[in-house]
Amino acid sequence: xxxxxxxxxxxxxxxxxxxxxxxxxxxxxxxxxxxxxxxxxxxxxxxxxxxxxxxxxxxxxxxxxxxxxxxxxxxxxxxxxxxxxxxxxxxxxxxxxxxxxxxxxxxxxxxxxxxxxxxxxxxxxxxxxxxxxxxxxxxxxxxxxxxxxxxxxxxxxxxxxxxxxxxxxxxxxxxxxxxxxxxxxxxxxxxxxxxxxxxxxxxxxxxxxxxxxxxxxxxxxxxxxxxxxxxxxxxxxxxxxxxxxxxxxxxxxxxxxxxxxxxxxxxxxxxxxxxxxxx
Numbered sequence: 001x002x003x004x005x006x007x008x009x010x011x012x013x014x015x016x017x018x019x020x021x022x023x024x025x026x027x028x029x030x031x032x033x034x035x036x037x038x039x040x041x042x043x044x045x046x047x048x049x050x051x052x053x054x055x056x057x058x059x060x061x062x063x064x065x066x067x068x069x070x071x072x073x074x075x076x077x078x079x080x081x082x083x084x085x086x087x088x089x090x091x092x093x094x095x096x097x098x099x100x101x102x103x104x105x106x107x108x109x110x111x112x113x114x115x116x117x118x119x120x121x122x123x124x125x126x127x128x129x130x131x132x133x134x135x136x137x138x139x140x141x142x143x144x145x146x147x148x149x150x151x152x153x154x155x156x157x158x159x160x161x162x163x164x165x166x167x168x169x170x171x172x173x174x175x176x177x178x179x180x181x182x183x184x185x186x187x188x189x190x191x192x193x194x195x196x197x198x199x200x201x202x203x204x205x206x207x208x209x210x211x212x213x214x215x216x217x218x219x220x221x222x223x224x225x226x227x228x229x230x231x232x233x234x235x236x237x238x239x240x241x242x243x244x245x246x247x248x249x250x251x252x253x254x255x256x257x258x259x260x261x262x263x264x265x266x267x268x269x270x271x272x273x274x275x276x277x278x279x
Contacts, residue, residue: 019226037248044243055107064245073231080145084209087149088156092201095152096160097186101172118154158199163197199264206260228253
């Protein structure tokens with residue numbers, strides 16, 4: 001018994017040590033970015049490397065944000081990200097509900113066909129999609145970046161479906177016996193107990209929309225419409241020698257992603273764990 005406890009303790013200590021080492025490797029680039037954002041440009045290239053500096057040059061942040069129309073680009077990015085999250089959650093959950101909770105002929109073959117479309121690289125459909133949006137007159141608008149979120153994404157439909165399959169069928173059957181419609185069951189029974197997968201999909205969709213670069217680059221040609229990802233690229237092109245200011249702008253760009261992840265971390269991890277259960 002004593003030997004088993006010692007082995008278990010050694011195993012846990014090794015696991016914690018590996019986790020700490022992995023965390024340090026992952027966090028080191030972020031720490032370096034934050035540290036670089038409060039240095040002078042000269043301090044970035046001094047040898048030996050300075051792992052801490054004083055005083056902190058916090059004025060780098062105000063200078064960096066004044067060199068680009070930060071608040072306008074932030075507003076554009078927040079608007080696109082919020083609408084993308086709303087559209088992704090609504091469309092993904094509705095389609096997944098039909099595939100998981102409504103019994104109709106051909107739903108399983110259609111689901112697997114939907115999954116197969118995930119194997120198609122996005123770059124393959126890039127030109128045809130652009131031509132469609134051009135013919136619709138949507139170039140230089142936000143519609144090509146928003147509307148696709150409202151028509152469903154196979155990956156997010158998959159996540160929702162896997163979670164819905166874990167919800168006891170007795171809940172839906174009891175509601176149907178009481179005369180509830182499918183829309184009522186979806187909105188009043190299924191969605192309220194699906195907070196983990198909603199948080200997971202919401203976080204993933206937000207991160208994707210917040211960091212999206214190719215879409216805005218293709219469809220938004222006016223600087224007033226740009227998102228932060230395009231603004232940072234323009235900043236790098238124009239002020240490439242001011243690396244401390246670039247790091248300050250990058251920190252501000254990254255902070256919302258960190259906040260969203262930690263706020264939804266509890267439900268995010270729980271929701272993602274359900275994708276391993278293929279119903």
